Amino acid sequence: MTSTKTKIPLVPGDIIHALKSGMTIGTKLEDWAGAFGHTTVRGENIVLTADIIELSKDRYGDSWLQDIDDLDAQKVRWSEGPYFARGPAPEGMSHWEPGTVEQVLELQARRQVLYDSVKDPEELALKLRELQRSPLGQNLPALKNITIYDAEAPKNGTAQNWDVS
Known part of the structure; x- marks a missing residue:
């Protein structure tokens, strides 16, 4: 051929x-x-x-x-x-697609940054609400039973199951 x-x-x-x-x-x-x-x-x-x-x-x-x-x-x-x-990617193009696991992971990562950096509970609550109302916090996929492997966990394969729906 x-x-x-x-x-x-x-x-x-x-x-x-x-x-x-x-x-x-x-x-x-x-x-x-x-x-x-x-x-x-x-x-x-x-x-x-x-x-x-x-x-x-x-x-x-x-x-x-x-x-x-x-x-x-x-x-x-x-x-x-x-x-x-x-051509090059459009300015501001995210590395996650709406409705994907990557969106959920990015949202979790940004939440963690807020938890680690904002010490005032009222300011933290405000920033978390802003994040949830942003495009990243909208139209999340319905995910159930996500397994999160903890790097700090014992070497026996310990994992945590979370229902994020």
């Missing part, structure tokens, strides 16, 4: 950005174990190299970069998506 796609519309030095987290891309050809991989994070800018472009190709020479300007084709390719767009 030969390639059915058009030429890759990108060259080394071009920038793309991740629209979703979790896509692993090859980054370096000269590796004894294969190709170095990098798992993308939403909002991350990726400066393309010759290696990234070469490693984006399948055995027929087709590349996922050929779909960079066609978001519908990306959805077809990966059954979800799109994952990438041309």
Whole structure:
């Protein structure tokens, strides 16, 4: 089978950005174990190299970069998506998507920062309310039975289950 796609519309030095987290891309050809991989994070800018472009190709020479300007084709390719767009990420693009576990984790991390830094209970309550009313605190997914592994826990695999609904 030969390639059915058009030429890759990108060259080394071009920038793309991740629209979703979790896509692993090859980054370096000269590796004894294969190709170095990098798992993308939403909002991350990726400066393309010759290696990234070469490693984006399948055995027929087709590349996922050929779909960079066609978001519908990306959805077809990966059954979800799109994952990438041309150019740098828009200013202020978050690394979490609304309605995802990443949103919940970011909210928890920001709450913890407040608990650690704000000592006055009234000010803390005010800041926590502001955080909950922000876009980060809205439209949270319905999560149940999240397992949180504690780095300080004994080495016997102790975990805590939390119902966050």
